[in-house]
Amino acid sequence: MLIANNISKVYRIYRRPADRLKEALWFGSRSLHEDFWALRNISFEVRPGETLGIVGANGSGKSTLLQILCGILEPTTGRVSREGRVAALLELGAGFNPEFSGRENIFINGEIMGLGRAEIERAMPSIERFAGIGNFIERPVKTYSSGMYVRLAFSTAIHVEPEILVVDEALAVGDAVFANRCVRKFKELQAAGVTIVFVSHDLGLVKQICSRAIFLEDGKIVEQGEPSAVMNRYVGTVLEGQKAFETETDRIKAETVSGVDGLNFSHRHGDRVAEVIEVELLDAAGRPTRAVGSGDPLSVRVISKFHADQPSPMIGMLIRTRNGLDVFGTNTAIEDVPIGPCAAGEQVTVEFRFECWLAAQEYTLTVAAQYSEGYSHDWLDDVITFRVVDARPLAGVANLHPAVTSTKSTVSRAEP
Amino acid sequence: MNAAVGSWKVSPADGSRLALSLELRNEGRESWSSADGYAFAYQVFDAATDNLIEEGPHAGFSADVAPKQTVRLDLQIDLPGETGRYRVFVSPLKENVAWFYERGSQFLLIEAEVNRGTVASSSSAVSTMARQRLKRFGRTIGRGFTYPFRTMWRHRSLIRSMVRRDIMGRYRGSYGGLFWTVIHPLLMMLTYAFVFGVVLQTRFGPDDRPGNFVLYFMAGMLPWLALSEAVGRAPTVVYEHSNFVKKLLFPVEILPVNLVFAGLFSEVFGVLIFVGGLFYFGRDLTSMVLYLPLILIPQFLFTLGLSWFLAALGVFFRDMGQLIGFLLTVWFFTTPICYPEGQLPGEYAWLFEANPLYVLVDSYRSVLLDGVAPEWPPLLALSGVAIVLFLAGHAWFYKWKKSFADLL
The missing domain is CATH 3.40.50.300 (P-loop containing nucleotide triphosphate hydrolases)
Known part of the structure; x- marks a missing residue:
């Protein structure tokens, strides 16, 4: 028990160790320290x-x-x-x-x-x-x-x-x-x-x-x-901190493509006829999340804005591991849920909902708005970093959540 | 900000809760008004450490209390449910200014014992901060007398194995091994004996038998061996064991104790060498040697007290580690160990008269060489000094011990 x-613990920060003794000799009538609440x-x-x-x-x-x-x-x-x-x-x-x-x-x-x-x-x-x-x-x-x-x-x-x-x-x-x-x-x-x-x-x-x-x-x-x-x-707090750090580093590094609408990405390309303006990772309750249990429902929401009429654009997502391995990618065309023709000034929200059967590690999310031929309107690499957590030390990237059965039988070998 | 406590009644309520009804009189000049931030509340302290544990909700006065007016207050005191002894201060306060009791006002002090969620016993009294400080001081003094002995008794087996480890580990990995424990003092004594006895022709007294100088010198070296080893290592011992301080549940106060015992261990070898020398030069021990343990007691207390003091000091002043070697050299040469005290000119007589080490040196020579009882008055005086130093040294160490982990 x-x-x-x-x-509570306060550390008294003294500039010199001897200040501590000195202060004691003054019987508290002089303060030579600063308080630090650990x-x-x-x-x-x-x-x-x-x-x-x-x-x-x-x-x-x-x-x-x-x-x-x-x-x-x-x-x-x-x-x-x-x-x-x-x-x-x-x-x-x-x-x-x-x-x-x-x-x-x-x-x-x-x-x-x-x-x-x-x-x-x-x-x-x-x-x-x-x-x-x-x-x-x-x-x-x-x-x-x-x-x-x-x-x-x-x-x-x-x-x-x-x-x-x-x-x-x-x-x-x-x-x-x-x-x-x-x-x-x-x-x-x-x-x-x-x-x-x-x-x-x-x-x-x-x-x-x-x-x-x-x-x-x-x-x-x-x-x-x-x-x-x-x-x-x-994990959410840690990743937020990391993101803040990366944003900071990126800004310092090259004042990258002027981190437009608050999106972070490692690389961005495309003709910007359609522009991705918001990407979010949501948990079952619809709250933004950066940590998800293996197998928990997860949804990727991509909001894009069209600056010109497009006959049949598509929106896609791609999950990668931290070291760049593609784990899973799809788009509205592959899934056969076309978003149809889009007019200039129109805003399209696409949500990919799935159960996140991945093994525990860190992943990044890449999203894109594309022409039906696959050329990019706007492609953002690694917009969101998130972590899958799981109590079990599974090997690999995927969690195939197997149903395991076992049977036992005795084999008698003395059959003539 | 002054209040007087009138009649009061503490009664146990359910669980670890106390119900208190209390009369307070405003003895100050200002009237207690909730609008001015006057309120009353309680604070719960841990009786063992005097640490504040929690503060009750601040309750305002339902009506202003004018000076000289009395108010009756009812409040509930929630003690922590954990088994232990607690001290509760009930006092008015002025928000963002101070508690009345901090400004010398009377307050109600409740001492309660909680046993698994229920109040086992409680007593209450009117008190002031000054009285509390006095009591705390009394407790510190009381602890000062008992803790040093408790420390050594409680950790005796740990001390034993730490000393063993220290002695065994000292020469671990060297070819000489434990042998160095003998060789080191022997070589040192031979060097001094050569310089002072042969080169400088130092003589102790009129006795001109062979080996006289060597034996006198060695007898005087014996307490020095033990003392210098402990005191010389004391300033750095805590620092060297910073892992023990910060990462282990370890009674740090035994580190200096270990040094003293390790020093005594070296002395034992010194005694063996000395006795060998004694027989070599054809002399005998007398029954007076039985007084030796009696001399060892003040020696032990003195050395330990000094070691405790220096060990704590060394944490704050790393320079002590460097300084102590020099101080010890000065101490060694100002003590008549390698020369007879008669050689000191009169104006320097205080050097050995007020020198606790010389009392030891002289007593050792009396019982080991001269075959007479030690001189009692200086030895008794030394014992007095030793006991004070022992208690004060421990109290000093104990006081600073809490800061060690923050400093290393």
Whole structure:
């Protein structure tokens, strides 16, 4: 059980470390610092067996929050109640001494975490097995690869039988096999009633193992609740930031085709007889979105304006991966929903509605207004960047959402 | 902004809620009017850390309260549901200006204990900020006396293994290994013995037996070995363990303790070398050596207090790490270790009379060489100083400990 009640943290920013002492000697009659609010009014509760995921951009206060939760830092206001032994994995192998062997470091680390030597002795075989680094356990830790380092540290931490486990970005370094083993171990710990708080940039992982999530921005909780909802909000914010950054870069780069109507694109071509004036990605409720669950309904809305009469134009869309692979493209002609002749000054709205059965990764959307022969009126590459999220680590680009069945039968082989 | 608390009544309501009925008298010059931003409310503090947890809603006065007028207020206090002890301040305030209690006014203090969502007990009293500060100070002093011992007792097994790790790790990867723990002090003592005993012909007293200088010198070196090792490493020890401070749940206050024990460990080797030398020169230990543990107590407390002090200071002033080597050299040569105190001209006598280290040096020589009991008055004085330094050093370290993570 871990409860944060109205946690705030102010860092006093001093220009010199000595100013801090000086200020204390003045007994507060002179102020030599500036206040920086790293966290503001954070409250939540994590019950035994629950796992709380914390996401947020760099500098949003995640690490400070974790440090306060474990008791490494004191909050400025508020109170943290912890019931049970806390194991903190803020930096893997933080207490390791590179000159000592893995086994010796397990002892030291275990003791720092509050175990007796006998307890560590008992847990040793299990720690070794989980770490799976073989004979390296007898070699000095300085000879380890970073992956082995992580394995050993993580293995030690989860074997101290914590009631509360606080993990910061821990699994990022391990290989896939180990990551998988960790996920399983997390599930085991959850079943055993361990309270887990978990920070990760791997959103799939957060969705996979967390029962609740918090999105921190500038030290405040922006969104809290169901992991998928929180992740969507987070991804949306991140992509917005990215977009803003890209727009900025683009503008600086070449004052590109004068970013006309607020559309962002990596490239634009066409005769502009018809002009795309608005592109939007909408979720099932018709709200603009930049994050969509794999298989969730999604619609692409393209609004274009015609400056001259056209007999049979068409509107198309194309989804690409970030590294440029065409994933899916279609247009009104292929779909056999012609928009018909368009007159000058007419505005056409086309919506492509589909279930987004893509695998979890980032995609871009390209749209175009074209002549029936395929020449472009207005073609905009990568107008929108969006992310598909999914809890399951599917391979590839498509999500074919298979129905899986299995049968078993016994084959008797002694038929004469 | 002044209020007097009249009669009041606190009664537990459902769950972690308290119902309060309270009489307040306006002792100020201004009348309390909601329009001017006057209101009353409560703040809940964590009793363990004095941290503000939450603030109740600000309630305005239903009618203006003129000076010298009394008003009866009813309010509900919502305590956090989590098990723990809380302190509630109930006081008027002026919005965007201050709480009355911050300006020295009386306020109602409620101390409550919550156990899993219900108020287990509560007591209330009229208090002022000055009284609270005094109490807090008292608590700090109380902690100052108990915490140093608690620290060492609670973490004894961790200290043991950290010291072991320090000693084993020190020469890890070198060919000499643990052997260096013996060789290092031995070589150092031989060098000094050569310079002072052979080159400068320093003599201790009229006794001209062979090895006399070497033995006197070594006896004096023993406490120095332990002290200089701990004190010399103290200013950088926290910095060197910044990972422990920032990334681990680790009792940082034991780091200086580890140094002191590691220093004592080196001293043990020094003692062995010394005893070897003693027998080599045909002398014997007397039963007075049994006083040695008695000398070690103030030595330990003194060294540890100083190490705690310097360890915290070193976080703020990185220069301490550089400075300390120089200071130690000065200290070493102003203490009559490698020369007899008689050689110091009279006007410099204070150098060793007021020197806590010299008390140790002299006591070591008494019990190890001269076969007499240590001189008690200076040793007792040193013990007094050592205990004060020990308590104050820990209090100092403890006070700054919270800032370490922000600084490293």
